Amino acid sequence: MQALSHLAQDIASAKEQGRYRTYLNLERRAETAPQAVLHAADGPREIIVWCSNDYLSLSHHPTVIDAVADAVRGVGLGTGGARSISGTSTFHEDLEAELASLYRKERALLFSTGFAANDTTLSVLGRRIPGLVIFSDELNHASIIQGVRNSGAQKRIFRHNDTGHLRKLLEETDPDVPKLVAFESLYSMEGDFSPIREIVDIAEEFGALTYLDEIHSVGIYGEEGSGYAEEQGVRDRITVFQGGFGKGLGGAGGYIAGPASVIDSVRTFAAPFVFSTSAPAPLVAGALSALRLVRHDSTQRDLPRARASELKEGLAARGIPVISRDSHVVPVLVGDPHRNKEVSALLLGDHGIYVQPVNAPTVPEGTERLRVTPTSRHTAEDVQVFVEALDTVWSAAGLPRSR
Structure with missing residues (x-):
């Protein structure tokens, strides 16, 4: 059909531009993570994963696994439907209460994905607050x-982390209209933090609400692990947290x-929330267990930060460019989509190291990168092996160095 041929042309164009996405068939194992088994056409192969967001390795933690297993045995898997139809499980209520306590807020609300949390909440706020203007990084x-x-x-878009530009846009906006500043604490593709205190100061000066995405900071930063806002001492000044x-x-x-007004508006007026089956209770039980672990024990969060520091030092010594040295996320700049895929393929094929290449449109053209994420289960030796492998591949690909 002619209509479907357009889709085929789009895919062909994506491949030509280096934007076509491929996915590895991985068998992750709790006992040996970050090692995994790659299932490929030539058979299974042991590799080590360097691009997982499981920063604290809590998906493998025995306490979390036990909480999930106990919940499965106790209540089964699914919840039977949306909370508005089948009721709310006690696990959901307990986790929402824990989150409200952690963030010092009146209420909390669970979603099936983090994407849904952002999309749904911002949609409701924009539609239910008359005249709202949203300022977005x-x-x-x-x-x-x-x-x-x-x-x-x-909407008003301000340049990344540019507080001067944000201030200018706020000054140009009618002082009587409601305003909301939406930003992230840690930009995971850049690896950099937002100037969170300055943004909050400016938002308060202009009477704007703040909406902070902490999803890549949760568990890693702050005394209780709530995120970067807590670490910067502004947790109590954020209007709405997402994680x-x-x-x-x-x-x-x-x-x-x-x-409470925000939470109740979302649970009342957001069709994606009202009509979506709630997350399986065992998954919620595991999340509650993980949250309590990081909230009351800071030892786990120190490990990925230590490994990231070692990794950045090793890459700097070899002149391999890193976009930001701010956080536990280490984005290595390649700058070309095809060479980015080449570096990833060489790491996997020659060294058994998996780092997914990140190309446009996920990141701006010309800033294609490897997003490297040490976890609490990577060792100092793993870091050394990775740095040596990337150094070899970097030379083989003829990529420039920063020194």
Whole structure:
């Protein structure tokens, strides 16, 4: 059919531009992570994964696994439908109460994914607050971008982490209209933190609400592991927090925490929430277990930060360019989509190291990169092996060095 031929042409164009996505068939094993088994056409092969968001390896933690297994045996798998139809499990209520306590907010609400949390919440806020203007960082996650778009609200895009530009846009906006500043604490593709204190100061000066995505900071930063806002001492000044369990907490799903009026509006008016089957209770039980672990024990979060520091030092010594040295996420700049895929393929084929290449449109053209993420289960020796392998591949690919 002619209509389907357009799709084929789009795919061919994506391949030519180096934007076609491929996925490895991995068998992850709790006992040996970050090692995994790659199932390929030439048979299974042991590799080591360097691009997982399971920063604290909590998906493998015996306490979390036991919590999930106990819940499965106790209540089964699914919840039987949406919370508005089949009721709310006690696991959901307990986790929402824990999140509200952690963020010092009146209420919290769970979603099946972090993407849904951002999209749904921002959509509701834009549609239910008359005249709302949303100020959004230009490098915000796709879920925030979609939420702002779906909200129908006016939007103002400020340059990444540019507080001067944010201030200028706020000054140019009618002082009487409601405003909301949406941003992230840690931009996972850049590996950099937002100037969170300055943004909050400016937002308060202009009477704007703040909406902070902490999804890549949860579990890693702050005394209780709530994220970077806590570490910077501004947790109590954020209006709405968004986070999730699929990164530092080792599971899946998303959440928001904020004023009761916000939470109640979302659970009342958001069709994606009202009509979606709730997350399986055992998954929620695992998230609750992981959250309590990081909240009351800081030892786990020190490990990926230590490994990331060693990794950045090793790459700097070899002149391999890193986009940012801020955080536990280490984005290595390649700058070309095809060479980015080449470096990833050489690491996998020659060294048994898996790092997924990140190309446009996920990142801007010309900034294609490897997003490297040490976890609590990587060792100092693993870091040395990785640095030596990338150094060899970098030379083989003829890529420039930064020194």
